[in-house]
Amino acid sequence: MAHVRTQIRDRLAKRDGTGILFGLPTTGDRVYRSRVHPVTAGSMPGICVYCGRERSVGGTLQATEKAVDIVIDAYVAGVEYDDTADRIQVEVEDALYGDFENRRFFGGLVTNLAYATAESKYFGNAAVSHGILRMVYEATYKTEDGDAETAL
Numbered sequence: 001m002a003h004v005r006t007q008i009r010d011r012l013a014k015r016d017g018t019g020i021l022f023g024l025p026t027t028g029d030r031v032y033r034s035r036v037h038p039v040t041a042g043s044m045p046g047i048c049v050y051c052g053r054e055r056s057v058g059g060t061l062q063a064t065e066k067a068v069d070i071v072i073d074a075y076v077a078g079v080e081y082d083d084t085a086d087r088i089q090v091e092v093e094d095a096l097y098g099d100f101e102n103r104r105f106f107g108g109l110v111t112n113l114a115y116a117t118a119e120s121k122y123f124g125n126a127a128v129s130h131g132i133l134r135m136v137y138e139a140t141y142k143t144e145d146g147d148a149e150t151a152l
Contacts, residue, residue: 004150009050013032021092030044032047034048035073045077047073047088049071053068054067054069065141066141066143070137072136079124081130088133110140117135
């Protein structure tokens with residue numbers, strides 16, 4: 001087993017290409033499980049998936065409820081990247097909220113998923129002009145104290 005955060009990243013972007021964000025119409029298999037994207041014309045449009053800030057949001061005597069930021073950076077080449085970035089956001093959101101069964105997300109790992117924020121930046125002076133749309137979703141999960149590998 002692995003930490004629940006690792007299991008969440010696997011569900012989204014497993015290295016073997018089976019994560020729910022692989023195969024989206026715009027990004028295809030250009031899904032990187034990293035904070036760093038290889039900025040080349042051939043790697044875009046693509047997305048990076050990683051976890052950001054995590055915090056306790058409640059719990060009981062023997063369990064802790066945690067919220068972790070799931071960060072998805074969409075990389076798009078070209079000077080007019082907004083439409084493609086917006087299309088990627090639609091596809092990502094459909095995939096995230098579409099992985100819901102038995103009142104849980106991501107194969108039962110996550111009890112709640114909430115859109116938090118999105119921010120766009122453009123890098124026109126880079127070797128390859130590109131923009132980045134950073135999307136952040138808050139995923140809530142619960143673990144028994146002392147067992148960070150099992151989601152309750």
